[in-house]
Amino acid sequence: MVNTLDQANQEIKKATVLEVATLDKMNFPSLVVLTPLPIHRSVKSILFYTSEQSTTFKNLLNSSSAAVISFNEDAHSSVMLKGTLSAVAGAQDQQELQASLNAFQRELHYTKPVVLRFNTMSVKLRHHNRVDYQKLGQISQISN
Template identity: 45%
Template sequence: MLKTIKVAEKMLESATVFQVSTIDSLGFPNITALTPLKMDRSLDTIFFYTKHNSATVKNLSNTTNAAIYCFNEDAHTSLMLKGRFLIINPQELDSSWTDYLNGFQKSLNYIDPAILRFTSLAVKVRESGKVSYSDLQD
């Protein structure tokens, strides 16, 4: 379990894009690529920036359950997290949250932005063909 957590934390530090999967109103997965904010990123919590009227945000009215995925092609390693999303209105955050946007995120210049806080419940790591799993919540 400890090795799983260490590998997951290392991948999380270097990941620049995540595939985010939510469930639409018909029960189908909706998968999109989102870049995480650099604020308070940990195995427990990851923040994402998107627009309020995105399919991802709309799907959260059906269920907050979601999964995120990233991979490192060179190391043949992937990280999968299952958990829940909470929609945060940017006005609820300290005004310095915009300092955590990368250049790409700033260029999106959303009129009605949403910050999504992903809380991880479990982690699965695939490293060189071997899979390990760990629950993160009691």
């Protein structure tokens, strides 16, 4: 039997891109594909590199509610995370964060770069035609 949180954690850790949904001023969803930073990444929390001028960052002024979606076509599985998104204060001064940027992220040359942290409240996993749902209190049970 597959442990929902362990399976979701594996999927999130190996994903090269994730879809991030935020809410705009009119509470309509806004969806973007972002490359997650490899450090401190788990089903509990994910870091993203973007710009203060991005729609994703601007939507945070309206609402911190967000969702992250990952799809693995080979395994016919998907992970949906519901939670909050916030800016990481002082991220530009943190050497570990800067060193973790991939070549594509470094080439973006944002004038106002920002690191966003997604914190998970609940997880929905579809794996082999089975759907499992877990809330935050149970997320602490996963192995990192």
